[in-house]
Amino acid sequence: MAWAEKMSSGRFRGGYRNPDGRKLYVTDGGRGYERKKDAKDVAQECEVQARRRAAVDEDRLLASVTWGEWWDAIGDAKTTDGDTDTARVVRNIVSAQLRPKWGNVPLNKIRHKLVKKWVEEEELKVRPRMSPEYVHRVFGLFKWSIKRAVDEEVLDASPCVGIKLPKRPDKPRAYISVSRAAKMGAFLREDYRDAVAFMLETGLRPGELCGLHADRIDFDTGWLEVVEVFVTRRRLIKPCPKDYDVRKVALSSKAMEIVRRRLGDRDPTAGCGQTHSDGTACHSPLVFLTIRGRVMSPKTLSDHITNASTKAKVTRQTAYAGRRGWFTRLAEGGLDPFAMAAQGGHSDVKQTTKYVQVTAAARARTLAALGEATPLTVIEGHRGAARGADPEVQPVKDSEIPDGEDVG
Structure with missing residues (x-):
């Protein structure tokens, strides 16, 4: 059960126990959270993710786990440094594109034809004001998550193999000479x-x-x-x-x-x-x-x-x-x-x-x-x-x- 504690600064830090029973704390980069509820909510999320990571390490996650649950278990590898621009982009892609589409879908139900349709006909199809580079970025993150499932032997094969992505224009970029x-x-x-x-x-x-x-x-x-x-x-x-x-x-x-x-x-x-x-x-x-x-x-x-x-x-x-x-x-x-x-x-x-x-x-x-x-x-x-x-x-x-x- 997660909790919140008041720091000497007057702000709050969240606390939780990992699966081994060790106490861990989240402090928002050392500054603490302004509200007690925010500190407790973040700690609760960290506790859930820690349990899921432990399940991965112990081979207790089955292929029937949803993509959203799988991301919660492995996604911290992409967002550990949560203050960086890259980490924020990853979180935005997950919340705007990946969770709405795949969040409730079991990993073993994500078929090649579904992924292909997603890229070529549905949300990732390139249309006016949509950059091919963005498609590559979204798909690349999704493909990485599936590859992790294969590497961890949660899945036997990846449904992302052989997906044809839109060609990215190879245009010169400005450089300082x-x-x-x-x-x-x-x-x-x-x-x-x-x-x-x-x-x-x-x-x-x-x-x-x-x-x-x-x-x-x-x-x-x-x-x-x-x-x-x-x-x-x-x-x-x-x-x-x-x-x-x-x-x-x-x-x-x-x-x-x-x-x-x-x-x-x-x-x-x-x-x-x-x-x-x-x-x-x-x-x-x-x-x-x-x-x-x-x-x-x-x-x-x-x-x-x-x-x-x-x-x-x-x-x-x-x-x-x-x-x-x-x-x-x-x-x-x-x-x-x-x-x-x-x-x-x-x-x-x-x-x-x-x-x-x-x-x-x-x-x-x-x-x-x-x-x-x-x-x-x-x-x-x-x-x-x-x-x-x-x-x-x-x-x-x-x-x-x-x-x-x-x-x-």
């Missing part, structure tokens, strides 16, 4: 200008950059360890990046120079001052702060980049365009795609290829491999220049940008 970053830099303050430059040197996701702690930088070996992420909506630090893929990224001399400049003479043991979702005490400062000393949030960073790209009259950019720019630079430089995937935090090389954008340099290398002479091409980020290259643009002084533009 070195020359575009120089143009945009004229309309970025120093703090955001350094953030853009650092993304082009490391390929960090926006949340990873904003959550980067100084102790994750090893100046002796020249490697950065990606561990923490800043979660915008809850304004807290999550202890591991997307897909729990703690990884290392090689640091260029320019990247290390940026880190030294951003840290300045700050105390390296002062801590970041932000709540960590795992409850641990922090003893290292964040590398990237705004000029007012505030945390640089991913959304604010993206807003500044978008505004700068508009003012610089280049292709509209967002924060993720910096990550695509890094992948594209590595591809142009000839880095092995598996090394790119490892440092970029991708488990599948196919995912990495989506980040590499087609450039003039890529075309020149292809033609050269075919034995065709090509004109000299500037590889951005390398020494030297050629006629027609974008000139360096002198950035404006920080004092020339109105205070009102800083919302971070």
Whole structure:
């Protein structure tokens, strides 16, 4: 039976016992719940899910279990980090698409023809204002849940095999090149200008950059360890990046120079001052702060980049365009795609290829491999220049940008 307890802050935490009898608590990221009822309701839900997970572990769930009950038993693998954008998208898909359709259907009653009809004729059929990408995302989550049932031997086979999904258009995505970053830099303050430059040197996701702690930088070996992420909506630090893929990224001399400049003479043991979702005490400062000393949030960073790209009259950019720019630079430089995937935090090389954008340099290398002479091409980020290259643009002084533009 779940219960609620009052915390020292005056808010409430929910309590429940797992199947082994051990007491567990839910505290909404350490802050607690404002209402006692909310804390108890969340604890009750966690208790039910814990029992179902235990049933899975002990092979006590039968194929007659409904899809909704099955998701309650295994879905936490997709939504454990409930404060992230990805976790929220998963919850939305489950509540809007999957539960209404399959929630009350037993797993052993989900047939191939029913799934096929669902995708080709019913709710997932592509229609005006419905993106094929959304269909892939919804179906991918459903397919994952069924695969788990097969892996756990609840089902003998998957009804999702052989389902034909709508083709996703393979269109180029905006990316920040070195020359575009120089143009945009004229309309970025120093703090955001350094953030853009650092993304082009490391390929960090926006949340990873904003959550980067100084102790994750090893100046002796020249490697950065990606561990923490800043979660915008809850304004807290999550202890591991997307897909729990703690990884290392090689640091260029320019990247290390940026880190030294951003840290300045700050105390390296002062801590970041932000709540960590795992409850641990922090003893290292964040590398990237705004000029007012505030945390640089991913959304604010993206807003500044978008505004700068508009003012610089280049292709509209967002924060993720910096990550695509890094992948594209590595591809142009000839880095092995598996090394790119490892440092970029991708488990599948196919995912990495989506980040590499087609450039003039890529075309020149292809033609050269075919034995065709090509004109000299500037590889951005390398020494030297050629006629027609974008000139360096002198950035404006920080004092020339109105205070009102800083919302971070």
